Amino acid sequence: xxxxxxxxxxxxxxxxxxxxxxxxxxxxxxxxxxxxxxxxxxxxxxxxxxxxxxxxxxxxxxxxxxxxxxxxxxxxxxxxxxxxxxxxxxxxxxxxxxxxxxxxxxxxxxxxxxxxxxxxxxxxxxxxxxxxxxxxxxxxxxxxxxxxxxxxxxxxxxxxxxxxxxxxxxxxxxxxxxxxxxxxxxxxxxxxxxxxxxxxxxxxxxx
Amino acid sequence: xxxxxxxxxxxxxxxxxxxxxxxxxxxxxxxxxxxxxxxxxxxxxxxxxxxxxxxxxxxxxxxxxxxxxxxxxxxxxxxxxxxxxxxxxxxxxxxxxxxxxxxxxxxxxxxxxxxxxxxxxxxxxxxxxxxxxxxxxxxxxxxxxxxxxxxxxxxxxxxxxxxxxxxxxxxxxxxxxxxxxxxxxxxxxxxxxxxxxxxxxxxxxxx
Numbered sequence: 001x002x003x004x005x006x007x008x009x010x011x012x013x014x015x016x017x018x019x020x021x022x023x024x025x026x027x028x029x030x031x032x033x034x035x036x037x038x039x040x041x042x043x044x045x046x047x048x049x050x051x052x053x054x055x056x057x058x059x060x061x062x063x064x065x066x067x068x069x070x071x072x073x074x075x076x077x078x079x080x081x082x083x084x085x086x087x088x089x090x091x092x093x094x095x096x097x098x099x100x101x102x103x104x105x106x107x108x109x110x111x112x113x114x115x116x117x118x119x120x121x122x123x124x125x126x127x128x129x130x131x132x133x134x135x136x137x138x139x140x141x142x143x144x145x146x147x148x149x150x151x152x153x154x155x156x157x158x159x160x161x162x163x164x165x166x167x168x169x170x171x172x173x174x175x176x177x178x179x180x181x182x183x184x185x186x187x188x189x190x191x192x193x194x195x196x197x198x199x200x201x202x203x204x205x206x207x
Numbered sequence: 208x209x210x211x212x213x214x215x216x217x218x219x220x221x222x223x224x225x226x227x228x229x230x231x232x233x234x235x236x237x238x239x240x241x242x243x244x245x246x247x248x249x250x251x252x253x254x255x256x257x258x259x260x261x262x263x264x265x266x267x268x269x270x271x272x273x274x275x276x277x278x279x280x281x282x283x284x285x286x287x288x289x290x291x292x293x294x295x296x297x298x299x300x301x302x303x304x305x306x307x308x309x310x311x312x313x314x315x316x317x318x319x320x321x322x323x324x325x326x327x328x329x330x331x332x333x334x335x336x337x338x339x340x341x342x343x344x345x346x347x348x349x350x351x352x353x354x355x356x357x358x359x360x361x362x363x364x365x366x367x368x369x370x371x372x373x374x375x376x377x378x379x380x381x382x383x384x385x386x387x388x389x390x391x392x393x394x395x396x397x398x399x400x401x402x403x404x405x406x407x408x409x410x411x412x413x414x
Contacts, residue, residue, distance in 0.1 A: 049339060057294070067294060087278040094274050095256050135255075
């Protein structure tokens with residue numbers, strides 16, 4: 001088994017969290033390297049594309065969150081073998097990344113511009129993406145996004161849903177998901193209720 | 208064999224072109240559905256995430272360009288079977304998408320803001336990404352980005368390099384790639400010199 005080191009910010013969410021969860025679910029040992037916010041400016045240049053997460057595999061550095069999710073998903077049985085099911089899984093992960101990036105780009109804006117941008121996103125792209133995710137979930141059987149079992153796509157969507165419902169994103173109604181795509185709330189509860197996921201967060205809370 | 212219909216803008220480049228090239232190289236029949244720029248505003252809402260390309264597989268619509276590239280790559284032998292080589296391939300495709308999106312976001316800006324944004328990108332992220340692509344190309348053996356043979360990652364990078372060197376992007380020096388990552392120019396020539404790729408563009412030119 002390859003030696004794995006996952007490097008990401010020190011919080012329970014974002015682009016690095018699906019891989020942490022997948023490795024935990026799969027019972028695969030890895031170094032959980034966490035970078036504090038204040039360390040990031042100095043650390044940034046050490047990453048290939050000035051971004052985290054990165055995953056070292058036997059010392060070889062890889063980056064790009066969905067590429068990491070896919071590799072880790074293969075190691076842990078959380079990525080479909082079937083080409084068409086893998087396509088479903090990939091599409092959803094890539095779309096979550098797209099909308100997350102759009103939301104992320106509003107974080108540093110001045111307050112007025114942030115309000116305008118986020119209100120437009122909430123009424124426009126975010127609603128559209130949530131509706132589409134719900135449609136795709138139903139098309140895939142209603143419980144999981146691909147292959148009728150938990151995959152890294154489910155973990156990726158769950159992190160987005162948690163973020164949107166957390167209340168940290170001013171001007172994006174925290175009940176938006178519940179209103180426009182209630183099946184995604186049920187899906188979120190399904191994912192976070194997975195015994196390994198639930199145990200992981202209980203342990204994190206206690207730490 | 209599934210019935211395939213690829214829908215994208217009517218030009219030889221961008222996010223839809225790697226899949227077109229891959230299908231051509233692999234000799235797999237598909238409907239090459241091209242949307243004229245003037246048709247796009249009305250067509251946009253028919254796509255799942257308000258974006259192209261999309262790929263229909265036996266009538267089922269999928270989107271997200273790298274997800275499409277990966278699926279098509281598997282059909283055509285242009286995607287690695289080995290997990291670590293697939294990781295290399297994925298990482299590069301995802302990074303190309305990231306930098307292309309950043310460049311794409313400058314297209315609609317007012318002239319002054321466009322100049323500022325593109326000059327910053329050229330000196331900053333674009334240079335960084337090009338240098339890293341060159342480093343990763345060398346680490347993978349120097350000829351191809353993964354698995355020592357042509358993959359969809361090579362097609363994806365080649366489209367970026369052609370765009371950057373084309374001269375259509377004002378304020379981004381068209382010799383930037385040649386200056387900061389000359390191995391990527393050689394790589395571009397290797398990809399476009401592939402008999403099937405060369406034949407494809409000769410045929411397009413004649414059409």
